[in-house]
Amino acid sequence: MKRLILSLALCLLAAPVWAVQPDEVLDDPQLEQRARDISAGLRCLVCRNESIDDSNAGLxxxxxxxxxxxxxxGDSDDEVVEFIVDRYGEYVLLNPRATGSNLVLWLAGPAMLLVGAGLGWTYLRRRERAEEGRLEPLSDQEAERLREIMKD
Structure with a gap:
């Protein structure tokens, strides 16, 4: 039983390795390695958060x-990536570039963190400076009414 569970676990872990079919593999090991490196950075448009190397989808x-x-x-690695991006859009990149309109998305998180920290710091500073003696003591009538309420 342990062997069956172990073999199933290994099959599940090795499943992405089976995505690249033997007929796709290039004869030149250097070109194949370059292809694997490029493919690892490209998103499968069907599976969304898998690289095309890990996906079994037709696309x-x-x-x-x-x-x-x-x-x-004979294209360089950058030319290949540019060709794919030109054809399918920047969404195909697993790690989007920090340029153009994407720069807003890259900077929005840290900017919001800084704004939140600034607002929190300002709130705490104002709270420290607030006058603590602003409350007036209860009048005799108010104190008597409070005693009555507390008895009930």
Whole structure:
């Protein structure tokens, strides 16, 4: 039973390795390694948060073949990535670039953190400076009414 569970666990862990089919693998090991490096940074548009190397979707296979085709044609790694981005948009990148409109998204989180910290600091500073003696003591009538309420 332990062997069955172990073999199932290994199969689940090794499943992404099976995504790249043997007929996709390039003969040149250096080109194949470059293709794997590029594919690791490209998002499968069907699976969303998987790289095309890890996905078994048909579109991921098409993208893997396209990457290899461009490498065989002599494109550099950057040219291959630019070709894919031009064709499918910047969403295809697993790690989006911090330029243009994406810069707003990259900077929004830290900016919100700084604004929140500034507001919190301002609130605490004002609270320290508030006058503590502003409360007036209860009048005799108020004190008597409070005693009556507390008895009930």
């Amino acid at each position: 991921a296979r098409d993208l893997r073949l396209l990457v290899r085709e461009r490498l065989v044609a």
